[in-house]
Amino acid sequence: MMKKTLILLLCLLMVLPALSAFAEGPTVLTAWTFQELHEELFETAEDMWNEKNPDRQIDVQVTTYPYEDMHTKLLLALQSGDGAPDISDVEIGYYGSFMKGEIQLEPIDHVVEPQLDNIMKSRVEIYAGPDGHYYGICYHGGASMAFYNLELMDAAGIDPSTIKTFDDLYEAAKVLKEKTDKPMLALESGDVWVYRAMLGPTGGDFIDEEGNITFDTPENLQVFTYMQKMLDEGLAMVLPEDGADADSAKAVLNNSEVGVLLYPCWYMGRFTNYCPDLRGKIQCEPLPVWEEGQWRSIGLGGTATVITNQGQNKELAIDFIGFMKLEEEMGWVIWEKMGWDPIRTALWTEERFLQPNDQVDFFASRYGTPAEILVEIKDEVAGINVSPNLPIATDILKTSLLARILEFGEDPATVLAEEEAAAF
Amino acid sequence: MSQKKKASSFSLRSLPYDARVAPYVFILPFILIFGIFFAYPIVNAFVMSFQELLPGQITFIGWDNYKQLASDTVFRKACTNSITYTFWTLLLLVPCPLIFATLLNQKALPFRNLYRSILFIPALTSVVVAGITFKLMLSEVDTSLFNSLMHLFGQPSIKWMKRADTGMMAMVMVACWRWTGVNIMYYMAGLQNISEEIYESVDIDGGNAWQKFRYITVPLLKPTTIYVLTISIYGSMAMFIESYMLYEGNKSIANNGLTIVGYLYRKGLQQNNLGYGAAVGVFLLLVVFIVNMAQLNLFGMFRKEEGSK
Structure with a gap:
């Protein structure tokens, strides 16, 4: 008798959870x-x-x-x-x-x-x-933008809204260096965003339409040659650790150590959360371009x-x-x-998009609020090529290519050719 | 009919009590665990290294993974890193713990139990916590611990984790910090087996402390040393977590911190190329096997006992 009751109870225990699935609930x-x-x-x-x-x-x-x-x-x-x-x-x-x-x-x-x-x-x-x-x-959307530090720009008398091309940026960097001894351009040696934001306006990519890895292109060479020139002349700095998303890099930005960060829009949230000293000091602008007419943003x-x-x-x-x-x-x-x-x-x-809100209010509005800049570049946000090779290419960039050019000063043309040949 | 059934059930029941069967029953749990969790994965890894494994598509591709491996420069870099790392850890983690253990074994040493505990604590600490702490100490910003020390001596800041030499130093440092205590423990255990009388006889013969160490302690600890060496070779060649934690997410600048297992993880899991990862693993297994066999052979582990001296 006892045994039977026990078996019955055990069976019920097994069935109960299954029954509860039929019960109402989210x-x-x-x-x-x-x-x-x-x-x-x-x-x-x-x-x-x-x-x-x-x-x-x-x-x-x-x-x-x-x-x-x-x-x-x-x-x-x-x-x-x-x-x-x-x-x-x-x-x-x-x-x-x-x-x-x-x-x-x-x-x-x-x-x-x-x-x-x-x-x-x-x-x-x-x-x-x-x-x-x-x-x-x-x-x-990840639309990339230029985030200028107005404190530094003002100290050097630079109007960021007049920086339209990378040549303008180079000239402005020379002024900034002279007046404040601070570098203009923030670069990353362990992350891809600054590099991709600079590559964006060229219309180039490191993945081609067929999905192959193509580092060895004129566009890539142009970007890396420019980066290296800026570094050699003290007009750019490599952010600590991997790049802008590292805590120590946020500290560098927060202490106004560098003039401009070219980065996707989602970095706005990083400014508001991690760089309290920059309140009202960050001016968003469209990306500089290499030649007139190029698109001024890229979704990253x-x-x-x-x-x-x-x-x-x-x-x-x-x-x-x-x-x-x-x-x-x-x-x-x-x-x-x-x-x-x-x-x-x-x-x-829509009108509501331009309204102030907690996030947007953090930023300077002297030359336009972030929302106004976004609206301005709305139709110029380029896309990127995606393929199963993208994770491989990204790994190569993060662990080898960027560091060889930006940290160890190797010749960009050689590095690009070698890394493309070795990629698989 | 019924009698036959009875007989068979009887023999089945008595089976576990059979002296011939019992040993197998006793080792069955081990055999099962070994088979399911060790032998099967190893055999399967061999098979996988000849395959391309994609979700829903498994194809045999012959030696392609190994051919790719032979011309893979990043893999070569990972091997160089692992070998350099092994060299330094062996150089530091075999002799130093031996000396420390001998010192800690001196009865004259005050607080020796306290020292023992302190030296063993790192082995109990989570590598994740340790990795993050070391990473912060070795950060390239001016305010990090190591750069502050550099400033004390009037030196400029160093990008510790971005340079090949200092990056390797960081990994070896974490290894030493973590494993010294464990190796000391092995040596301490070995030291308990050396009888006091031998030391006393050295005293009687007028030998000094160095001679005791050189001619008694070191030779008699040889089996322990061989054991420590064997596990250290394997441990160093298969090192992964330290590098993974120091270089956030296995991504070290210029692949300075990439180890063989790190590369296995990157190719196999991070890039979803399990076949290639398996090939890296099989390569590592063979290398460690050969190195350890050579080393054990060198120390005479396989020689027949020539009668004790």
């Missing part, structure tokens, strides 16, 4: 990210989604891992076919690794395509697979949010991501709360 969606700020956005989006969709309630459970950990975990989970979350962030530097073989992500065409006219197309095209399907949507960096093929509620996850990244109200959250340029460029032309 659907759980798991999500991985590597950025605490993204976690915040997920939570905001979850609340707004639940308000709008009473019949499709969700509970998004976000886990934030360190950058490398999250990507390697996700790669292995998708490779082995088990253990991946419903939703995950994938940084663009890693994205190519996920486009190899049979793609283990869900196409999200039906949420992206209706919005294509309202958004910066390049921010979903860079996440299109070789099969032409869309697999991810970015958090922000970014993180795709993707849906894995292992989830139980793929449709729901796709709809949620479409809402979070593409809907108008979320666009405002991204601009006003996070300080990123929303990929929904339809918002950029």
